[in-house]
Amino acid sequence: MLKGTGKLFIALLLSFCASRSIAGDDTRSIRSDLKNPRKAEKLRTLAASSPVAARTLLFEAKDTNKTADYRCAALAALSASTDENVSFGIADAVMDPDPVVQACAARVAAETRNTGAVDALTSNVAAYLYSAGRKGPYEDNVRLRLKAINSIWALGEIGSPKVGEALEKFYSEADDVLKVNLVIGLGKQAVSARSVEYIRNVAASDKESEAVRAAAFEMLEEMGQEASVPGLAPSKSAGIEKGDLIYTGGIVGTIGSWGTTDLPVGHAGIFTGTETKDGRIYVLIGDCVPDGFIPPGVRNINLWKNFTHHFKFPYYGNRTSKARPSAAQRERIVALALELGKQGLKYSDSHFSQKGPKEFDCVGYTEYVYELAGLNPTENRYETGWGWPLTPWEQFEATVPNTAAALPLLAAAPETPREPGQAELELRKTAGVTFEVNKRITPVRVY
Structure with a gap:
């Protein structure tokens, strides 16, 4: 049997030969279509129906002289191919530089449940967890952490006994953000007595945070198991502070979209707390989603499943503004989110009305709530002019992780009041909640 390097060489050689064997016009058409997002479905159909075209696409995906967006478009098209050499090429791309x-x-x-990628994905997680100087949520290079989170999610989607064992092994070394993803990944595996017992133990343990235990209860339900524990003991920590911003992927959260080629962060929400009911813990989240979702628009939800769009994306963690919210501001953020989620406010498909007052998008909604509490997570220049629209990634980048681990304290500089916008005036009339005037806050680091 050929070793990995030999297989890859043959796959690339076949791809190269295939690209030469296709008529010149067809090759040029594929390369042109890879630059046009509207041609994605056409390329998928071509990859599914023509092994030669699929191998040409693989050759383009492996071409390091091309842009990342171009190569990602080729990989996305290849998800429709059943060619074994293509499958191996996709697995190898998991370790692309x-x-x-x-x-x-x-x-x-x-998406293709490519078992050939399991070793590479497992290596990504292990390399992060066991690396010297690992800082958890506070990594200097967030890409290292993101790669581990994405790999955990992908392993959960692929599934196999080998995957289940690896995810269990990683759990003891993981922080809460990774644990949520690991529990969800474990819950996607084939149901077995071992997997059910493992997840039930997480759900029942008062040593785990409420956020992690809530994920465990959800996965028990997904596995068709009893999702409650009699005499449930409370956790010592929620794992996420009320009022924190939380992030996952989204419809527009693919690589290369929303103004970044670094992170697939595509959806933002606000953590409003947890609820223990009938022997089970639920997370409480306020977010805003397109009107085709259930429930739609600005809403209050109580499942990780809803926030991550039915587990189609990883959970990327909780963050907050650089000027840390006071306890009173956190209370206001939560009260606002809970109230707005009851009003039937709509999602803005055009993103022209990111921050209301009647229509929002996800990141405009979270930014808006924070601003009404006297905070400003993202600089205003990202919301107007050439900076428009504000994106989930820009907010993610502008904020800081918030966990039990200590960061240098951040204090607010003297506040400079600014006039409330029309959106705030409208909300004063409709929300039934009292707000202070929105203020611009400049963060000052205190050592």
């Missing part, structure tokens, strides 16, 4: 291509390959490997 370009982090953007890595993330794209991980998603395609997950």
